[in-house]
Amino acid sequence: MDPAARSTDVVVDLEVNGRREVHTVPARTLLVHFLRENLGLTGTHVGCDTTQCGACTVELDGVAVKSCTVLAAQAAGSSVRTIEDVSLGTENGLDPVQQAFWDEHGLQCGFCTPGMVLAVRQLLRDNPKPTDDEVRHGIDGNLCRCTGYQNIVAAALKAASTQEPATTKATSTAKAD
Numbered sequence: 425m426d427p428a429a430r431s432t433d434v435v436v437d438l439e440v441n442g443r444r445e446v447h448t449v450p451a452r453t454l455l456v457h458f459l460r461e462n463l464g465l466t467g468t469h470v471g472c473d474t475t476q477c478g479a480c481t482v483e484l485d486g487v488a489v490k491s492c493t494v495l496a497a498q499a500a501g502s503s504v505r506t507i508e509d510v511s512l513g514t515e516n517g518l519d520p521v522q523q524a525f526w527d528e529h530g531l532q533c534g535f536c537t538p539g540m541v542l543a544v545r546q547l548l549r550d551n552p553k554p555t556d557d558e559v560r561h562g563i564d565g566n567l568c569r570c571t572g573y574q575n576i577v578a579a580a581l582k583a584a585s586t587q588e589p590a591t592t593k594a595t596s597t598a599k600a601d
């Protein structure tokens with residue numbers, strides 16, 4: 425432990441974007457603040473701090489979570505993926521969901537976009553061929569103050585339509601009605 429550490433500090437040891445990170449932080453540090461302030465990963469945004477906006481969404485052990493609802497200490501031993509990592513290794517520098525947001529003009533100020541992209545990625549893992557209604561339901565934990573959601577839904581549907589068959593589940597739960 426850091427010699428300057430206080431008795432209320434904890435050592436957080438986890439993997440972020442494929443890299444091991446070990447930091448001593450106050451026990452009450454939220455994961456979102458750990459990512460932004462300790463690691464400088466400011467693509468993860470803070471819109472509310474009260475679990476309402478979804479701007480802070482990251483992937484924790486492969487599942488989208490609001491990182492303002494998780495203490496950094498609770499993520500110890502886990503693997504976190506942030507928006508900075510999702511496009512790495514892609515052919516054109518954009519994850520397919522990011523590309524669909526680009527194509528469908530799914531953003532204006534962009535504040536909600538990192539969280540939206542990660543929420544849509546989760547939606548498409550759970551339901552590779554969602555209907556319009558299912559997309560709206562799937563992103564209802566993420567708020568956007570600019571777009572009116574129409575183009576975000578269009579982007580999610582476009583991403584679904586362009587997904588590689590190998591990455592989709594064999595049986596879709598989507599209904600055609």
Ligand code: FES
Nearest residue numbers: 471473477478492
């Ligand atoms: S900052 Fe986490 S839900 Fe708004």
Ligand code: FES
Nearest residue numbers: 532533568569570
């Ligand atoms: S694009 Fe501005 S909040 Fe969504």
